[in-house]
Amino acid sequence: MxxxxxxxxxxDSLLHLTILLSLAGLRLxxxxxxxxxxxxxxxxxxxxxxxxxxTSPAYALSPFPASGGxxxxxxxxxxxxxxxxxxxxxxQLLREVRALGVPFIPCTxxxxxxxxxxxxxxxxxxxxxxxxxxxxxxxxGGVGAGVNGVSQAAPGxxxxxxxxxxxxxxxxxxxxxxxxxxxxxxxxxxHASEEKEVLGAVDHSSQHEENEQxxxxxxxxxxxxxxxxxxxxxxxxxWEAEKTTEPRNERHRNGTDTSFSLEDLFQLLxxxxxxxxxxxxxxxxxxxxxxxxxxxxPTHYNVNFSQAISHDVNLHEAMLLCPDNTxxxxxxxxxxxxxxxxxxxxSLTNPEHTRSGTNLTGxxxxxxxxxxxxxxxxxxDLDINIFDEINLMSLATxxxxxxxxxxxxxxxxxxxxxxxxxxSHNSTSVTxxxxxxxxxxxxxxxxxxxxxxxxxxxxxxxxxxxxxPTKLCHMDHxxxxxxxxxxxxxxxxxxxxxxxxxxxxESTYETFSWPGKSQKIRxxxxxxxxxxxxxxxxxAKALHIPFSVDEIVxxxxxxFNSMLSRYYLTDFQVSLIRDIxxxxxxxxxxxxxxxxxxDVILNLEDDVCNLQAKxxxxxxxxxxxxxxxxxxxxxxxxxxxxxxxxLRDDEGRPVNPNQYALQxxxxxxxxxxxxxxxxxxxxxxxxxGKRKSERRN
DNA sequence: ACGACATGTCATTCG
DNA sequence: TGCGAATGACATGTC
Numbered sequence: 001m002x003x004x005x006x007x008x009x010x011x012d013s014l015l016h017l018t019i020l021l022s023l024a025g026l027r028l029x030x031x032x033x034x035x036x037x038x039x040x041x042x043x044x045x046x047x048x049x050x051x052x053x054x055t056s057p058a059y060a061l062s063p064f065p066a067s068g069g070x071x072x073x074x075x076x077x078x079x080x081x082x083x084x085x086x087x088x089x090x091x092q093l094l095r096e097v098r099a100l101g102v103p104f105i106p107c108t109x110x111x112x113x114x115x116x117x118x119x120x121x122x123x124x125x126x127x128x129x130x131x132x133x134x135x136x137x138x139x140x141g142g143v144g145a146g147v148n149g150v151s152q153a154a155p156g157x158x159x160x161x162x163x164x165x166x167x168x169x170x171x172x173x174x175x176x177x178x179x180x181x182x183x184x185x186x187x188x189x190x191h192a193s194e195e196k197e198v199l200g201a202v203d204h205s206s207q208h209e210e211n212e213q214x215x216x217x218x219x220x221x222x223x224x225x226x227x228x229x230x231x232x233x234x235x236x237x238x239w240e241a242e243k244t245t246e247p248r249n250e251r252h253r254n255g256t257d258t259s260f261s262l263e264d265l266f267q268l269l270x271x272x273x274x275x276x277x278x279x280x281x282x283x284x285x286x287x288x289x290x291x292x293x294x295x296x297x298p299t300h301y302n303v304n305f306s307q308a309i310s311h312d313v314n315l316h317e318a319m320l321l322c323p324d325n326t327x328x329x330x331x332x333x334x335x336x337x338x339x340x341x342x343x344x345x346x347s348l349t350n351p352e353h354t355r356s357g358t359n360l361t362g363x364x365x366x367x368x369x370x371x372x373x374x375x376x377x378x379x380x381d382l383d384i385n386i387f388d389e390i391n392l393m394s395l396a397t398x399x400x401x402x403x404x405x406x407x408x409x410x411x412x413x414x415x416x417x418x419x420x421x422x423x424s425h426n427s428t429s430v431t432x433x434x435x436x437x438x439x440x441x442x443x444x445x446x447x448x449x450x451x452x453x454x455x456x457x458x459x460x461x462x463x464x465x466x467x468x469p470t471k472l473c474h475m476d477h478x479x480x481x482x483x484x485x486x487x488x489x490x491x492x493x494x495x496x497x498x499x500x501x502x503x504x505x506e507s508t509y510e511t512f513s514w515p516g517k518s519q520k521i522r523x524x525x526x527x528x529x530x531x532x533x534x535x536x537x538x539x540a541k542a543l544h545i546p547f548s549v550d551e552i553v554x555x556x557x558x559x560f561n562s563m564l565s566r567y568y569l570t571d572f573q574v575s576l577i578r579d580i581x582x583x584x585x586x587x588x589x590x591x592x593x594x595x596x597x598x599d600v601i602l603n604l605e606d607d608v609c610n611l612q613a614k615x616x617x618x619x620x621x622x623x624x625x626x627x628x629x630x631x632x633x634x635x636x637x638x639x640x641x642x643x644x645x646x647l648r649d650d651e652g653r654p655v656n657p658n659q660y661a662l663q664x665x666x667x668x669x670x671x672x673x674x675x676x677x678x679x680x681x682x683x684x685x686x687x688x689g690k691r692k693s694e695r696r697n
Numbered sequence: 698a699c700g701a702c703a704t705g706t707c708a709t710t711c712g
Numbered sequence: 713t714g715c716g717a718a719t720g721a722c723a724t725g726t727c
Contacts, residue, residue, distance in 0.1 A: 534705095535705090557715075557716085583705080583706065583707090585716075585717085586705085586706070586707080586716095586717090586718095587704085587705060587706075589716080589717055589718065589719085590704080590705070590706075590718090590719080591704085591705095592717085592718080593717085593718055593719055593720095594703090594704085594719095596718085596719095597719085
């Protein structure tokens with residue numbers, strides 16, 4: 001446990017709760033479900049306890065921290081509300097919310113949590129959550145000056161909360177004055193020192209025990225101060241603050257107004273459609289809050305929502321896979337989002353009012369609205385895009401895709417359905433997260449279905465979320481509604497895809513055409529991931545073929561045929577799979593063929609070289625042989641003449657070599673034979689040798 | 698702009 | 713007859 005020492009120590013006003021959320025930390029932990037339970041009448045001087053809080057405040061808000069603590073960020077009530085080191089059941093948490101009458105701040109994904117609550121049957125808890133929201137909305141009077149003041153009070157953020165990590169440090173100078181009873185709005189000057197202190201308290205785990213003791217002591221002190229302030233506030237009705245004509249921000253600045261309605265909060269939220277929290281500067285001073293959730297009696301306390309609320313926590317951004325969602329990116333759309341979000345909230349609480357055009361100020365009491373709600377209403381209205389994605393997924397798995405539909409889908413550049421090639425991947429990740437889903441108490445009655453899927457098989461599949469054959473067959477027999485209900489929990493589960501780059505969904509718009517010679521992929525629409533995929537891989541992905549291309553191509557024919565028979569595949573999918581297999585095999589064959597051809601060419605070239613070398617060698621050998629032969633012949637010729645020069649006839653005269661020849665007999669004897677008697681062959685040889693010797697001479 | 702080269706694909710043949 | 717391998721021919725992308 002870590003105690004965050006408050007940066008106000010005057011203790012004469014209601015507590016200005018500022019939870020310093022590290023923007024960077026939140027960006028890194030966007031899947032954290034953050035709830036801020038802000039106990040009423042928490043006094044200034046109370047210490048902020050972040051159960052299970054590790055080193056980072058943002059991380060400490062995780063509902064499932066590694067330490068096992070219950071990641072609620074709450075103020076320890078001076079009256080001694082004991083922290084609960086053990087994670088309470090979800091329903092208990094919701095009941096606590098309702099019992100306390102405190103608002104929940106829709107940080108990161110509390111709305112997703114709401115879906116989870118509804119889906120898990122905890123309608124009461126969902127109502128409690130919605131109650132606070134609806135109560136705030138019901139009193140909405142438009143975006144007031146206070147809201148604007150808050151929004152304008154974030155010069156350091158530059159309108160981009162992500163770009164202003166230092167904005168919490170840039171809170172107003174006025175807040176440094178301990179005499180200020182309440183924090184001022186619009187002071188973007190800095191809680192620098194305070195935050196440093198807080199962060200320091202968090203980071204130095206070695207001082208943990210010391211901090212805890214100090215916290216305990218200070219809680220006792222603050223308890224007295226809080227009771228005093230509580231009495232002061234109790235004397236001032238909540239509506240009184242509303243009566244004043246003084247601009248809210250001015251009132252805040254002057255410290256004369258210590259109330260801040262949840263309406264203000266939701267006006268802030270609704271004024272920022274893209275990110276309900278975007279316009280709230282971390283440097284904003286605490287806003288006095290007057291809470292009336294429509295269920296419990298009004299309570300008053302001050303919180304610094306500006307710092308308690310995190311950025312980058314819009315449900316659409318956190319849950320859906322639409323990083324390039326025009327809903328968020330389009331500046332024009334942004335301007336229209338406040339009402340849209342508000343209307344969504346309205347429709348959430350009472351769809352009929354929305355349809356009938358009830359304005360924002362015409363809300364029925366929350367309880368009346370909520371009684372008319374069903375879980376399906378809630379699920380439907382929470383985010384229709386989720387079901388768009390689900391429907392398309394089920395279409396792929398159950399009915400297959402019509403080529404024209406697929407083509408139309410992919411060629412629609414303005415499509416904002418969220419269904420994309422990446423979304424299918426996303427579905428995979430969502431499916432994988434069912435394990436964590438099942439960890440949630442009462443999470444889902446169908447989690448076992450999806451949770452039983454083989455991840456190993458899914459990982460290799462091109463199409464993303466596909467079960468094993470037997471599981472798929474089972475799923476096919478389920479009703480659509482059931483299937484959708486299962487998948488409806490996806491947004492509630494941890495979805496880590498919102499860090500995708502805006503280009504991640506560009507592949508959605510890839511031109512899809514059936515394989516053909518004239519086909520040309522418009523790579524401009526492909527993201528880096530899909531650009532690396534082959535055409536067949538993209539097609540298989542688009543048609544949600546539940547096998548990887550490698551499997552399709554390299555699988556033995558028997559396994560391949562049995563696989564096709566085991567899966568419910570459309571003719572279109574089967575045709576594509578067979579084409580993929582054919583093309584894949586032919587591609588390999590072509591590669592092998594070219595490799596062999598190249599090898600043959602190389603071998604032939606080697607043969608040529610070898611033969612040429614051999615030819616040269618033979619030439620040399622032949623030349624050497626000729627030389628040797630000539631030498632021998634010359635020696636024979638010389639010997640011949642030498643022999644004749646020594647020969648004498650019977651009369652002692654030299655023998656004429658032109659008239660006689662030497663002839664070797666078989667027994668080794670040498671005879672002098674007249675040339676007339678020499679055989680023709682011997683004669684020719686003798687003549688040849690004679691001519692050669694003459695030429696040589 | 699052009700050619701060389703690599704690669705994928707189709708059509709066809711062959712075993 | 714079906715299938716896979718092999719291969720020529722063509723198209724396309726890249727350098």
